[in-house]
Amino acid sequence: MPLDAHDDLSDEDLLDAFARGDRAAARALTLRLTPRVLAHAARLLGNRAEAEDVAQEAMLRLWRQAPRWRAGEARVTTWLYRVVANLCIDRQRRLRRGPVALDAVPEPPDPAPAAPARMQDRARAEALQAALAGLPARQRQAVVLRHIEGCANPEIAAIMETTVEAVESLTTRGRRALFAALAARKEELGYVDE
Amino acid sequence: MSMSDEDKRQEAALEPFFEGARRQVPDASARLMARVLQDAEAAQALQGRAVARPAAPLRLWGRLRQGLGGWPAMAGLGVAGLAGVWIGLALPATLPGLAPGAGDYLVDVAPGLVLETGGGF
Numbered sequence: 001m002p003l004d005a006h007d008d009l010s011d012e013d014l015l016d017a018f019a020r021g022d023r024a025a026a027r028a029l030t031l032r033l034t035p036r037v038l039a040h041a042a043r044l045l046g047n048r049a050e051a052e053d054v055a056q057e058a059m060l061r062l063w064r065q066a067p068r069w070r071a072g073e074a075r076v077t078t079w080l081y082r083v084v085a086n087l088c089i090d091r092q093r094r095l096r097r098g099p100v101a102l103d104a105v106p107e108p109p110d111p112a113p114a115a116p117a118r119m120q121d122r123a124r125a126e127a128l129q130a131a132l133a134g135l136p137a138r139q140r141q142a143v144v145l146r147h148i149e150g151c152a153n154p155e156i157a158a159i160m161e162t163t164v165e166a167v168e169s170l171t172t173r174g175r176r177a178l179f180a181a182l183a184a185r186k187e188e189l190g191y192v193d194e
Numbered sequence: 195m196s197m198s199d200e201d202k203r204q205e206a207a208l209e210p211f212f213e214g215a216r217r218q219v220p221d222a223s224a225r226l227m228a229r230v231l232q233d234a235e236a237a238q239a240l241q242g243r244a245v246a247r248p249a250a251p252l253r254l255w256g257r258l259r260q261g262l263g264g265w266p267a268m269a270g271l272g273v274a275g276l277a278g279v280w281i282g283l284a285l286p287a288t289l290p291g292l293a294p295g296a297g298d299y300l301v302d303v304a305p306g307l308v309l310e311t312g313g314g315f
Contacts, residue, residue: 128212
């Protein structure tokens with residue numbers, strides 16, 4: 001089956017095809033999910049090199065899980081976000097240090113001079129990453145899932161294995177802390193505070 | 195926890211930062227993608243072998259054949275069985291002990307030896 005034929009398939013259907021030995025499904029899942037997993041790990045860890053290791057390990061666990069995957073039980077991304085978070089927690093415990101903020105924000109892939117809007121995006125992303133690094137791990141995870149990955153609260157609750165109410169509490173407290181941390185840089189970063 | 199007006203104002207103020215972070219997607223390196231794909235193909239190869247291996251359960255005849263030692267043993271048993279049938283059908287007419295006049299062939303290997311029996315018997 002050509003790679004293009006997989007574009008319309010859900011992650012779950014692709015994983016089913018993968019488990020039946022479809023090599024094109026392996027490539028499609030790799031291309032589709034690895035960047036997302038890497039981005040999530042980088043936002044939680046604040047370290048690009050470690051995020052790459054976590055991304056590879058999370059994808060490896062997905063490949064091993066594929067034959068036992070039960071359709072309809074969970075979304076692949078929900079499962080992956082949970083695995084990534086657990087791997088990040090393990091890694092931070094092992095390294096006994098907190099996230100390193102600025103390394104997580106990638107260099108722009110385009111080597112051309114950045115437009116002012118992109119420079120501002122980058123400056124804001126770096127400032128946010130630095131502020132996220134100061135949050136407790138659970139608050140950071142909830143805020144990243146809600147406001148950057150775009151997950152709905154019930155999905156976040158499933159990922160974090162908690163209640164929707166607890167997710168709302170974590171995100172609210174996280175936003176308050178981020179707001180306070182970024183307030184000092186509002187002039188520099190075009191902070192909107194009316 | 196319900197959102198107060200202040201929380202909503204803070205969320206709106208933070209949105210440009212979240213938007214900036216969403217646009218700064220890390221570029222997964224070719225090396226990472228190659229490593230992930232290599233893992234995927236290795237997992238598929240392992241899982242493929244695991245699927246191909248299980249053999250169909252043996253039926254009674256198959257279990258009997260396996261218990262007796264497989265096809266070579268079965269062939270030996272067959273030949274032995276046929277030989278037995280042939281011996282049974284072909285040889286009785288020529289066996290000395292069973293043919294007519296078999297007494298002509300009896301030989302006294304100790305003619306001088308008389309077996310004494312007591313009591314007039």
